[in-house]
Amino acid sequence: MTFGFAPPASTSLATPGKGVSRHGRLLEPAEWTSAGIPLLTNPREVVSGLHSRHTPVPGVAMIAVLGPEDRLVASASFTHRSGSADGWDYRNALLARLRRVLPHDLRRRSPVRTAVLLYCRDGDEQWTEEDGAWMWGLRDACTLHGLRCGAYITLTRDGWQVLGEGRGGRHPDSHSPPVRLGDIVTDPVPLTLRTGGGATETLRRTVAR
Template identity: 55%
Template sequence: MAFGTASPPSADSVTRLSRLLEPAEWVASGVPPLRSPREVVRGLYARHRPAPSTAVAAVFHSDDRLAASASFARPAMRTSATDGWELRNALLSQLRLVIPHDLRRRTPARTAVLLYCREGEAHWTEEDGAWMWALRDACTLHGLRCGAYITLTAAGWHILGEGRSGRYPRSSARPAAPIGFGGGAPEAHRHTAAR
């Protein structure tokens, strides 16, 4: 009897797979739950009107006031697979544009939350795992506390790792113009709240 041997995974694929978080890893990392998830989701949706493949990064003060937020299109991947590294770089560049880092603080005072509007079902996907890794790493590099990861699909919103969800708002097939902009949706929409 002969046994075939499977070729070992490439170093690149192993590295890429390590740059995503499974739901159990996300829960174990101790991400603080949102106090008012419905208000957070509705507020970010009203401010940015994300279409599918749009991410909204938001930073909140310790008293839950919005400090700053930015919406941006999901970056095009260099390979066919989603890589948390590239998502992290895109997210970090947006955070750097809207709010100064808190790296001099001993403990993070502000919390970053990521809302990702996408097509498909509300359950966890590898792309979600890559975004979770990206959010956690970007927060570390910017001196922020890692907050909730929220998906927005046609079924509504869902906070992964917490199990909380709602039917409205939900993603739409047509992008709407963000509040404060005329015409079509811009490539990136940034908002800095009063500090």
């Protein structure tokens, strides 16, 4: 019995091939998009909540487990230094943190909780091989912990974006000061939708509590 998204054969080997670079195991944006990652109901609230709890700086990863209606169940933050973008290393780091904050769900017939990863890094919002390694690591860690693989979100100087969804916003960003949880804005706020042609549209979304 397997849970989450089982890694395709092409990503299970350390040799170059589809989904694997010479630097290690990683997922390309097209592979991530086609994996059927569940959409977050309110990504801004998830990002703002994790930013307030963990006050990240570039190089910090935040793993969060969400229950029904995207309610936060558990979260952890850590700094992971790796010499190469190898999803194997990232998977082990994520799995270690998950085991510390949450019992596994491997006895369930199907996953009921979802893991989301927010990574604060330098650079712009463009996909990098490091992002691909985090994606591979998140998917594999979820499988081994009995969780559903959820969104991968980057937090850069330009703001945040949910990779593969085209949703993002300018605040918070990688250098934003922490905001108390009670001060998170709950009024309608703009979300940025990036279309396939590179155009940018602004949507009005209401932040749900």
